[in-house]
Amino acid sequence: MGKRTVVPIGPFHPLQEEPEFFTLTVEGERVVDIDVRIGYNHRGIEKLSERKNFDQSTFVIERICGICSTSHPFAYTRAVEDVFPMEVPERAKYIRTIIAEGERIHSHLLWAGLAGHFLGYNTVFMWVWKLREEILDVMEILSGNRNNYAMFKPGGVRRDIQEEDIGPALAKIESILPTMDMLIAAIKDDPVIHARTKGVGVLSEEAAINFSALGPTSRASGVSRDVRVDSPYGVYDRVDWDMIVTENGDVYDKVVVRMLETIESARIMVQCLSNLPPGEIDANIESVPPGDGIGHIEAPRGETFHFVRSDGTNRPVRHKVRAPTFMNLPTFKSTVVGETVSDATIILAAIDPCYCCTERVAVRDDKGKKIYSGTDLVELSRKKTERIMSRMGIR
Amino acid sequence: MNREEILQDLRSRFAGDILDFQDKSPKRVFVEIRPEALKQVARHVFFDLKARFNIASGIDTRRAIEILYHFTIEDINLMINLRVKLDRDHPVIESLAPWIEATNWIEREISELLGVEFKGHPDMRRLLLADNWPEGVYPLRQDYEEWDETAIRDRGV
Amino acid sequence: MSIKLKALLKSPWVFHFSTGSCNNCDIEILDCLTPRFDIERFGMLLAGSIKHADVLLVTGSCNRMSADRLRKLYDQVPKPCLVVAIGECSMSRGMFIHSYNCPVPLDHIVPVDVYIPGCPPKPEAIIAGVVKLIEKVRSS
Ligand code: SF4
Numbered sequence: 001m002g003k004r005t006v007v008p009i010g011p012f013h014p015l016q017e018e019p020e021f022f023t024l025t026v027e028g029e030r031v032v033d034i035d036v037r038i039g040y041n042h043r044g045i046e047k048l049s050e051r052k053n054f055d056q057s058t059f060v061i062e063r064i065c066g067i068c069s070t071s072h073p074f075a076y077t078r079a080v081e082d083v084f085p086m087e088v089p090e091r092a093k094y095i096r097t098i099i100a101e102g103e104r105i106h107s108h109l110l111w112a113g114l115a116g117h118f119l120g121y122n123t124v125f126m127w128v129w130k131l132r133e134e135i136l137d138v139m140e141i142l143s144g145n146r147n148n149y150a151m152f153k154p155g156g157v158r159r160d161i162q163e164e165d166i167g168p169a170l171a172k173i174e175s176i177l178p179t180m181d182m183l184i185a186a187i188k189d190d191p192v193i194h195a196r197t198k199g200v201g202v203l204s205e206e207a208a209i210n211f212s213a214l215g216p217t218s219r220a221s222g223v224s225r226d227v228r229v230d231s232p233y234g235v236y237d238r239v240d241w242d243m244i245v246t247e248n249g250d251v252y253d254k255v256v257v258r259m260l261e262t263i264e265s266a267r268i269m270v271q272c273l274s275n276l277p278p279g280e281i282d283a284n285i286e287s288v289p290p291g292d293g294i295g296h297i298e299a300p301r302g303e304t305f306h307f308v309r310s311d312g313t314n315r316p317v318r319h320k321v322r323a324p325t326f327m328n329l330p331t332f333k334s335t336v337v338g339e340t341v342s343d344a345t346i347i348l349a350a351i352d353p354c355y356c357c358t359e360r361v362a363v364r365d366d367k368g369k370k371i372y373s374g375t376d377l378v379e380l381s382r383k384k385t386e387r388i389m390s391r392m393g394i395r
Numbered sequence: 396m397n398r399e400e401i402l403q404d405l406r407s408r409f410a411g412d413i414l415d416f417q418d419k420s421p422k423r424v425f426v427e428i429r430p431e432a433l434k435q436v437a438r439h440v441f442f443d444l445k446a447r448f449n450i451a452s453g454i455d456t457r458r459a460i461e462i463l464y465h466f467t468i469e470d471i472n473l474m475i476n477l478r479v480k481l482d483r484d485h486p487v488i489e490s491l492a493p494w495i496e497a498t499n500w501i502e503r504e505i506s507e508l509l510g511v512e513f514k515g516h517p518d519m520r521r522l523l524l525a526d527n528w529p530e531g532v533y534p535l536r537q538d539y540e541e542w543d544e545t546a547i548r549d550r551g552v
Numbered sequence: 553m554s555i556k557l558k559a560l561l562k563s564p565w566v567f568h569f570s571t572g573s574c575n576n577c578d579i580e581i582l583d584c585l586t587p588r589f590d591i592e593r594f595g596m597l598l599a600g601s602i603k604h605a606d607v608l609l610v611t612g613s614c615n616r617m618s619a620d621r622l623r624k625l626y627d628q629v630p631k632p633c634l635v636v637a638i639g640e641c642s643m644s645r646g647m648f649i650h651s652y653n654c655p656v657p658l659d660h661i662v663p664v665d666v667y668i669p670g671c672p673p674k675p676e677a678i679i680a681g682v683v684k685l686i687e688k689v690r691s692s
Contacts, residue, residue: 040572040621041612042572043613043654044653047651048650051650063646063647063648064574067575125586126587129582129583130586148576
């Protein structure tokens with residue numbers, strides 16, 4: 001056995017997403033063990049939600065995660081609507097679907113940009129984020145806000161989409177589709193991205209099932225699991241779209257699944273926007289009877305799960321929130337072990353939880369001789385890309 | 396197997412362990428079982444019925460600590476919720492983590508926030524709360540009270 | 553104005569620290585760097601390490617785990633260092649004020665120079681806030 005080195009990653013990193021603290025144990029270049037400590041982001045939202053009434057809770061849980069600021073309210077409102085039999089008006093269903101898909105596009109693009117950044121491809125980062133601004137514009141046209149849309153409420157939606165906004169929004173979506181296609185083709189054909197991501201960090205199908213992995217993480221491993229198909233909500237059973245499933249479970253497949261999903265989401269948005277039915281947008285729930293309700297929806301990262309218990313008063317007595325990363329994060333144990341340190345960054349990134357931790361890494365040698373900073377580890381990853389590029393004669 | 400067959404099978408197989416069976420809607424069933432039987436029932440649902448483990452929700456009902464284990468069978472769009480009720484003063488239950496990886500973290504979370512002891516859990520360390528959080532204070536219990544004297548709860552205006 | 557501050561204002565390098573935020577503020581900070589807003593034009597750069605930074609951008613409601621780390625981190629910053637609180641969370645903790653895990657507001661942990669309100673503040677607001685900060689330091 002070689003000398004073991006412990007690499008602490010995190011807990012704070014200059015980019016985004018939750019702070020988490022990883023401990024990589026490495027032997028030479030190979031990662032032999034990984035452990036994670038979370039809790040740097042724990043704000044006790046479940047408890048807070050018990051103090052608010054059903055309408056106010058929507059705002060609290062919208063702030064669980066800025067990127068999933070639609071998924072959580074969506075799952076929560078569905079949980080409240082599940083406590084007792086009720087129907088959400090058609091128009092509200094369409095509006096909910098539109099907002100949820102817009103969020104999926106911007107979330108996947110955000111991820112692709114940062115993944116590019118960690119591979120040492122800042123061009124990808126800048127391009128993709130430029131594109132993402134356009135999607136945020138669409139969301140601003142539709143909901144009046146860039147990130148926290150505040151569109152949801154139990155029983156319907158809070159705000160209607162105006163007729164005169166539909167045209168500009170559609171035009172904007174149409175105008176970015178060619179760029180998106182170009183980008184996806186570029187990412188799929190790039191030999192350097194192939195070299196860095198193919199066969200790296202493979203999550204096998206069995207592991208995906210036993211860890212109950214969700215969303216693109218599981219779909220890239222050949223597990224066709226998507227709440228939009230398995231338990232249709234909104235209007236997903238009425239629009240035409242495809243579930244993207246690939247077989248290999250490596251980082252490359254996770255990239256491909258996400259990128260292709262953005263196109264599907266754009267398709268769904270266009271269909272919903274052009275067929276928006278007239279009518280009410282709110283069922284005006286007056287009270288929530290006692291009972292248990294469960295709502296789960298497909299967020300960009302996988303299934304978001306909310307459980308609400310009502311005791312007949314105006315507040316939930318218990319509100320349980322389960323974000324998809326909670327299930328996806330432990331799969332690191334199976335994907336990172338056995339890979340090299342320079343690949344660890346992108347594997348950690350591939351699940352789309354908190355790749356940015358890697359910016360604040362300090363690698364410590366047992367005797368304390370060698371100390372890399374966080375930037376150095378990303379640098380390691382970049383150097384590898386450069387080596388591959390020069391071998392291929394690109395640079 | 397279709398929905399009826401699965402539920403029928405579940406009922407007859409664990410007849411002695413099921414305390415209550417609530418067929419709430421086409422997509423949801425709530426099954427209350429004896430805590431001692433959780434391991435057999437959960438493993439049957441997860442491995443034999445090929446359900447996906449969604450999550451477990453711990454609830455303090457003031458009379459008991461209740462844990463709901465949510466499983467989804469995707470092919471037939473059915474969510475099976477296994478409910479166990481534990482003694483509120485000494486909530487103890489067998490851990491599922493040695494068999495089902497996915498339950499590992501949520502058991503750590505429930506034990507931290509609600510003070511349930513999971514027997515046989517392979518790795519029971521803190522997950523969410525701070526290192527200096529006092530032992531024996533469980534924030535999701537209904538009778539939780541602020542313990543930190545230095546906390547500031549007004550906006551200062 | 554000291555020579556140090558003068559140099560700092562020419563090209564403030566920022567370090568971004570999230571103390572239990574919802575990511576929205578953090579993403580809006582990143583957005584400032586990307587082509588549409590591109591504050592790198594003005595010499596503002598996101599630094600990878602606190603030791604290289606002049607300005608600390610803090611987001612989030614300071615939960616128990618990160619409050620300690622924030623204090624430690626602040627001790628490591630080469631002074632002078634300016635602190636910018638971004639978002640409602642870092643100003644008053646917003647709707648997390650009663651959370652059991654967010655005991656004190658940010659300005660009880662480190663001194664804050666500028667508050668940028670919003671949930672999340674738009675990139676334009678963040679840029680305006682930083683400009684105000686520069687003006688404030690310049691005129692002092
Ligand atoms: S201020 Fe709002 S957007 Fe910013 S971190 Fe807090 S909740 Fe999120």
